[in-house]
Amino acid sequence: MTHATKTAKLQKPTFSRMGAKAEPIPWKFYARDPRQVAAELLGKLLVRREGKQVRTGRIVEVEAYLGQDDPAAHSHRGPTKRNEVLFGPPGRAYVYFIYGFHFCLNFSCEPEGQAGGVLIRALEPVAGLDLMYAARELEPKHGRLTELRLLTSGPGRLAEAFSITRERDNDKDVTSRRSDLQVVDDGWKPEKIAQTVRIGITKAADEMLRYVIADNPFVSGKKM
DNA sequence: GAGGAGATCGTCT
């Protein structure tokens, strides 16, 4: 049994019915230092709407990327065609393709003209699980935690579960009511936040810029 | 459960 499955029983359910109707978080929230935005994004809901179908996941793991001062950030070398969203207005989705397989979802931070972003690394599935299973091409079997973690625990996984692609979502305004991809606040607050080094990078690998909801079983990886 | 290797392609040098 993993650490995650041990702690799962201690978790209070985070399900909320408010999620689907709450207003998106305004752009001003993102127009700040990515570290602050990252910490405060924990516990918020990522919502994908397609007509009457809604997929919702609670953000449980993020990483901050600081812009041109951060060697690990895509924006480190200045604006390029790929990373221009990071230099644009705050509250936009920055979606990039990695390792020939996966998309990763970020939100642009800092006022327009300054780079900075937050990578969404893991979600706790809240609603629309059948749609997530379908998008991931997985079969729901017993509904246990180990199976649910395969849906959205990891940047590539959550992007697939929410059908996020660069073509469809890059530069999308997640603060707009009309957007089919939003971040909303349903009032739920994590009890405890933990900070660790970022995962999977080689440059500036010792910076404590990964933020997770402590003991949440949907956080990716093993280190806490 | 842990660790390693392979898959595959856009982006930048």
Next chain:
DNA sequence: GACGATCTCCTCT
């Protein structure tokens, strides 16, 4: 031409 903000499968313990 090299590499990367990853995932999955396979092998070994």
